[in-house]
Amino acid sequence: METNRGEWSSKFGFILAAAGSAIGLGNIWRFPYVVGQNGGAAFVLLYLFFVIIIGLPYMFAEMALGRSTQRNPVGAIEALKPRSPWKLAGYLGLLTAFGILSFYGVIAGWTFGYIFKMLSGKTGGFAGFISDPLLVTFLFALFLAITALIVHGGVARGIERWSKILMPMLFVILLGLVIYAVTLKGAAAGLTFYLKPDLTKITGSTMLAALGQAFFSLSLGMGLMITYGSYVSKKMNMVTSGFSIALFDTVIAIMAGLVIFPALFAMGKSPSAGPTLVFVVLPELFSMMPGGLVVGAFFFLLLSIAALTSTISLLEVPVAYLADERKISRKTTVWAVAFVTFLVGLPSALSQGASGFFTDFGLLPERLASADFLSHVSFLFGDLSLALGAFLISVFVGWVWGARLAADEIQSGSPGFARFRKIWIFMIRFFIPAVIFVILLNLFGIFG
Numbered sequence: 001m002e003t004n005r006g007e008w009s010s011k012f013g014f015i016l017a018a019a020g021s022a023i024g025l026g027n028i029w030r031f032p033y034v035v036g037q038n039g040g041a042a043f044v045l046l047y048l049f050f051v052i053i054i055g056l057p058y059m060f061a062e063m064a065l066g067r068s069t070q071r072n073p074v075g076a077i078e079a080l081k082p083r084s085p086w087k088l089a090g091y092l093g094l095l096t097a098f099g100i101l102s103f104y105g106v107i108a109g110w111t112f113g114y115i116f117k118m119l120s121g122k123t124g125g126f127a128g129f130i131s132d133p134l135l136v137t138f139l140f141a142l143f144l145a146i147t148a149l150i151v152h153g154g155v156a157r158g159i160e161r162w163s164k165i166l167m168p169m170l171f172v173i174l175l176g177l178v179i180y181a182v183t184l185k186g187a188a189a190g191l192t193f194y195l196k197p198d199l200t201k202i203t204g205s206t207m208l209a210a211l212g213q214a215f216f217s218l219s220l221g222m223g224l225m226i227t228y229g230s231y232v233s234k235k236m237n238m239v240t241s242g243f244s245i246a247l248f249d250t251v252i253a254i255m256a257g258l259v260i261f262p263a264l265f266a267m268g269k270s271p272s273a274g275p276t277l278v279f280v281v282l283p284e285l286f287s288m289m290p291g292g293l294v295v296g297a298f299f300f301l302l303l304s305i306a307a308l309t310s311t312i313s314l315l316e317v318p319v320a321y322l323a324d325e326r327k328i329s330r331k332t333t334v335w336a337v338a339f340v341t342f343l344v345g346l347p348s349a350l351s352q353g354a355s356g357f358f359t360d361f362g363l364l365p366e367r368l369a370s371a372d373f374l375s376h377v378s379f380l381f382g383d384l385s386l387a388l389g390a391f392l393i394s395v396f397v398g399w400v401w402g403a404r405l406a407a408d409e410i411q412s413g414s415p416g417f418a419r420f421r422k423i424w425i426f427m428i429r430f431f432i433p434a435v436i437f438v439i440l441l442n443l444f445g446i447f448g
Ligand code: PFF
Pocket: 021, 022, 023, 024, 025, 026, 027, 097, 100, 215, 216, 217, 218, 219, 220, 222, 224, 310, 311, 313, 314
């Protein structure tokens, strides 16, 4: 191991940091709204299917790449296949991390602002809140600055410590909300929408949305698990770690749906509201509960922290690259990347009513993304580019690096993997790239 790169202090530390990256706004903000936009339960099924059959085996490939090479996404590919165009897959990952952070930071800023909004007792007025240009810009900048400050502190000291503290609390408060929401009058219709699949709702764009959401939620497809895997020791069991990460992540997302949909239907609102869904439904839910404003403030605090462990990981990917490969000091890199992200994210921040141009951007067809700029960036980086990245990385691992070498790497520290080795090799070489490929083709209307 290179001396100045750092390593997780324990297996538990790694799981917490990786789960901290995975669990975030993707579970509580994005998952319910994409479920709502894509017709409910059928989408949930598809999502679960992709998590188990594609996300998890693919996650091992990224971790193996990282641990074997001890490098960031670009460096890892370069180390195994020097001076080849495969490096572009690594660069795509960096670009994607950057693109995701640019809109994710905006939503994280709203979340942070909502702590204080709850405390002030004003639960309504979301549309006014997100269309206030100064406020959203300030919150976005603040959130990026907090992220940069922590990443600045280095791998174990900064990231690990933060992940350890508050995730269990998020789980507990979410559990309380689930119980409250499902017992509301009128909740049953929401449960039906969320849990009773209508398979006719599945279309080509729903498939990509489900696949994209699976990658997004597990932090896959852009080299994050390569980067975090590079700080993992050879003795660690990557298979059980991967399982725990996927399990925590999925449970939190499913629970978020169990809060949102019953509440939503009980309030008589539409599930297809898009990115604003959770911010409208939850505060109203809190306003109905006794002591709800305090619970609400605390909830948004925990959600901000969950978002923070994700923005930290998003910033870490380009930073690790610049620090490893370009030998630029971590400190300079952290602040420079955060600043550029801020500039790139401004149109997203202003796209929820503050600027007419970005609000009605409308470059992509409606079936792929809503008209606002933020939804566009979310589709391009949060779905499309993750799927493309995962396609390239799985082909790279399966065929260029070699599935057998990758399987050896996974097996080191996870002897039990021997039993799944053959099937995993098949998955990474054939099944995963083929499924992603077909979904991507389908998106461009190749099958009519
Ligand atoms: N997985 C995070 C979430 O669900 O909120 C978002 C994310 C973080 C995506 C890091 C990708 C990533 F590399």
